[in-house]
Every structure is written in structure tokens, then in C-alpha cells.
Amino acid sequence: MRLVFAGTPAFAAQALEALLQAGHEVVGAMTQPDRPAGRGLKVQASPVKQAAVAAGVPVIQPEGLRLGGRFDAQAQAAQAQLLAWAPEVLVVAAYGLILPAWVLALPPRGCLNIHASLLPRWRGAAPIQRCIEAGDRDTGNTIMQMDAGLDTGAMLLQEAFALAPDETTATLHDRLAAQGARLIVEALARLDALVPTAQPEAGVTYAAKIDKAEGQVDWTQPAAVIERRLRAFDPFPGGSAPLAGEPVKVWRARLGSGQGLPGTVLAWHADGPELACGEGSLVLTQAQRPGGKRGPASAVLKPLGLPVGSRWA
Known part of the structure; x- marks a missing residue:
């Protein structure tokens, strides 16, 4: 498929690389602006930007996407670029910006999100950490069709596995990143056959950002x-x-x-x-x-x- 990918950290970069290896036409990538990182606080490109540049995929890095907002000029430029790229699907993984309605409506086959939890449990920013903190026995990834809510969209694919007794966020991150990369490739291959399933109202929890x-x-x-x-x-x-x-x-x-x-x-x-x-x-x-x-x-x-x-x- 003709895709645009939106993501920022290493979790997302693994999915981008899997999509490229699967032969999808990734015509562009969106990621967060370069920011200081590490002990020396040197300005660094995100893992997604690094992966995209290595693969020859064009990258845009708007600070905001809301038209008429603080970063309106950047949002308008991003809108023009997305229209020019004309993706069939936008794949999103830990991007870090809320996608406004105009982005969600742009790809004809929708925006698919890789979310590192068994939705509706642990909607929000830190599902990996919160499931360990809560003592959950199982976790996994959900591939969902994005809507205007916070991780509230219909589910297309979900796969669970058991946490190890000594699981840390570092080890679980790597397991979930590998699974999420595999599942998004599978979801795109089966997109015509997958039936969107509304998330149940029972069991909703929110994974607040780690302070x-x-x-x-x-x-x-x-x-x-x-x-x-x-x-x-x-x-x-x-x-x-x-x-x-x-x-x-x-x-x-x-x-x-x-x-x-x-x-x-x-x-x-x-x-x-x-x-x-x-x-x-x-x-x-x-x-x-x-x-x-x-x-x-x-x-x-x-x-x-x-x-x-x-x-x-």
C-alpha cells in the first residue's frame, strides 16, 4: 500500500522498518522535531527520523498540526505535504501529537494506530509502564482504527501474551515493539477482511504519562x-x-x-x-x-x- 508513517521513538521505528521490509510504499514520515537527548543534551533526531532517512523516506517534523493554532504555518505546510503524498493509509505509532480531524479524514482507508496494550485497558501515554505497575498478568498490542477520542477507535486486530515475573519496562518495550511491528504488517495484508470491533465499555483504564x-x-x-x-x-x-x-x-x-x-x-x-x-x-x-x-x-x-x-x- 501507499503509506505515510507517523511515529517518534524506537517502538515506532521498528514498525516503520517492518513496513518497509514488507514492501509497502512508504512515501513519507512524520515525527517529532529534533530535541536534546542523552547526558550531553545534544540535539538528536528521533529514532523514526533516523530510520526514515536511512531508507530514503522524506520526513516532515511539524511542532503542531492544529490549523489556526499556535503552529498554524507548520500545520498548513504539513497538510499540503500530506495531500501531495496522497497516502491510502496513515500508520501511527507513539507519534506524540494529537491528530486533528483533518488528518484523520485525509487517507481514504483511514489511520491505523499500533497501541501497546489490550484495549480498552490502558488507553493513553504509558501503557507499558502502567501494566507492570498494576501487576497485570497479560498485555499485548491492539491495531485500531483511529477516531477523535483518546485511543477509543474500533479494534481491528489484537494479540495477547503473558508478562514474565521479572518483566521491566525495558524488556516489555522490546517484546511489544516486535509484536506491534509484526501485527501492523499482518493487519495491512488482511485489511479488507478485518472487521472493526467497537471497544467494550467495561474495563476502560487510562495510562497517565510517567512523572x-x-x-x-x-x-x-x-x-x-x-x-x-x-x-x-x-x-x-x-x-x-x-x-x-x-x-x-x-x-x-x-x-x-x-x-x-x-x-x-x-x-x-x-x-x-x-x-x-x-x-x-x-x-x-x-x-x-x-x-x-x-x-x-x-x-x-x-x-x-x-x-x-x-x-x-
Whole structure:
């Protein structure tokens, strides 16, 4: 098919590459403007732009698409380019801009979105993190026909799989990116036969964008909740647990068997200290100090003291 692709991060770039490999005519790509990234905050092109340029696909990067809005000139230029490209279908994956009505109406066969959840669960910006945080047993991708709502469109294709017990956002992202890339190719190949199915009204949840402040570890929470949050917030923002004025990161933990006053060091194990939580306890197994690398919590945290009976503070 003659396609335009709209997306920004690595999750989307994998889908773009799959569409190109499948032989679709990708006549253009839309992605977010180049922005500072990394430790040096150097201006970088998005993964989608990098993939498109490598494949010789023309790229546009409007800061907004709403006609008459703040970026009206850019929106008008984008509209003219999309009309010139004349795609049959617009494929969208983690683009980062809301598509206004004029975009949704432009391709004759619609706009298809790759959404990394089993809709209607986890509509919104952070479905990968929120499903881990919530302790979901299953997740997957939904290919849906976009409409004016927030991930409310009719579903064309959905496929589930089980989360691993030690799943992190990093590992789950990669699994979902590979599945989503495969499913969008399958959906386009079967587009004439797929029957749009309205999302059920029951089971709707929203995956709010991750805020850096959410990484703050609260020892008064149940151990199981903290453990899931550490995995959900890996790689961003990580578990932040200041100790003796030092911004320590806690990346990984396992459930312990002790109990006590939240934040109290109950024991030291080969892989790290065991801390009491609001319910149960956690053995911290991977941590990081400022300027250092992730490592075994036993080695990273030993120099900071933390004798049995002390409080993490």
C-alpha cells in the first residue's frame, strides 16, 4: 500500500522498518522535531527520523498540526505535504501529537494506530509502564482504527501474551515493539477482511504519562507494590531512595519474608539489604550511587553503612 508513517521513538521505528521490509510504499514520515537527548543534551533526531532517512523516506517534523493554532504555518505546510503524498493509509505509532480531524479524514482507508496494550485497558501515554505497575498478568498490542477520542477507535486486530515475573519496562518495550511491528504488517495484508470491533465499555483504564516524581520510593507501601514500581520505572525514572543525603537509585528488589517498621534494615543477604515495608519486606538486589554504574546492591550499598536495625533515611 501507499503509506505515510507517523511515529517518534524506537517502538515506532521498528514498525516503520517492518513496513518497509514488507514492501509497502512508504512515501513519507512524520515525527517529532529534533530535541536534546542523552547526558550531553545534544540535539538528536528521533529514532523514526533516523530510520526514515536511512531508507530514503522524506520526513516532515511539524511542532503542531492544529490549523489556526499556535503552529498554524507548520500545520498548513504539513497538510499540503500530506495531500501531495496522497497516502491510502496513515500508520501511527507513539507519534506524540494529537491528530486533528483533518488528518484523520485525509487517507481514504483511514489511520491505523499500533497501541501497546489490550484495549480498552490502558488507553493513553504509558501503557507499558502502567501494566507492570498494576501487576497485570497479560498485555499485548491492539491495531485500531483511529477516531477523535483518546485511543477509543474500533479494534481491528489484537494479540495477547503473558508478562514474565521479572518483566521491566525495558524488556516489555522490546517484546511489544516486535509484536506491534509484526501485527501492523499482518493487519495491512488482511485489511479488507478485518472487521472493526467497537471497544467494550467495561474495563476502560487510562495510562497517565510517567512523572519523574513517581520514582520516589515510599517504604510505607506494601513490598509487592514497591517491587512492581521498580520494574515499571526501569529505565525511567528509576527508583529514587535518598540515603544520608545521597540520591541513591534502587533498580531491582525481590520480596523478603520479614516485617517491621517501614524503612528498617532487617538483615543483610548475599545480594543486598532487606528492608521492612508497609506490608512485608524487600531485599534490594540492584542499586546505583551518583556517578557510578548499576551494580549488586550488596556491593553498592555496603560503603554507606546501614547496619541491621538502622533506618533508611
